[in-house]
Amino acid sequence: MKNLDSVLAAYLAGWAIFFVYYISVAQRMSTLREEIERLKAQLTKGK
């Protein structure tokens, strides 16, 4: 089928953008959770 490769490229590009964005949000959340744990431990130690 003519242009099927373009259609597949468009859909793959679309899903890739969403996937990468979701992973980036998850990674940033995980970094912040670690920071919260570290700060909480620091504050508990200081008491």
Added chain:
Amino acid sequence: MLKSALKATILFALIAVTAYLAFYYAPIEKSMGVIQKIFYLHISCAFSAFVAFGTCFYANLRYVFTRAPKSDWLAVSAAEVGLAFISVVLITGPIWAHPVWGIWWTWDARLTLTFVLGLLYVSYLLLRSMIEEPDKRALFSALFGIFAFLDVPLVYFSIRWWRTQHPQPVILGGPGSGLEPRMRVSYLLMWGALTGLLILLLSARYKLEALRASVDDLRREAEVR
């Protein structure tokens, strides 16, 4: 964590089903052929981007009047998610245009205004990264976000107001417009699935902003001690 992973899995399965419908259930359009299948993703992402930017506009207005930090969190989350959706529109558009128009891009009103829309929300996020003081950052970006949203109706109505290379509206385009029933079903299901994705991304991004606020509070507490 497991719950959100489950939600994401269900959603991605739903999107896969709708993509299958777009490819195999919806008929092949006569004049453009198989390349028209990009329509289902392209248009659904454009409408989802408008919903995200509309949410950002509402949250920005709310912030200006209430100064509630949660409105600022929602605004930045919606702006970033909207930018992801409009990026898909700006990438899938030229892939569709090339075999149909013979060119990847033209500076007509619809395409230019959509490109400007993307740039405006990139600027919104850049502006936020440049101001350190939280209240000032939230207020300045809210005002800029309200201004940026003015481009959304211009994008939507551009093909009605001006002659453009971009096709005239197929959905809500008045007499003579509309979709073949199987195409309509595929399109509506795709849009529904992408709206689910929009909600998932928005809620994840909002949680991220809430975590960032908690980190700031804990840092301040640590500094005081």
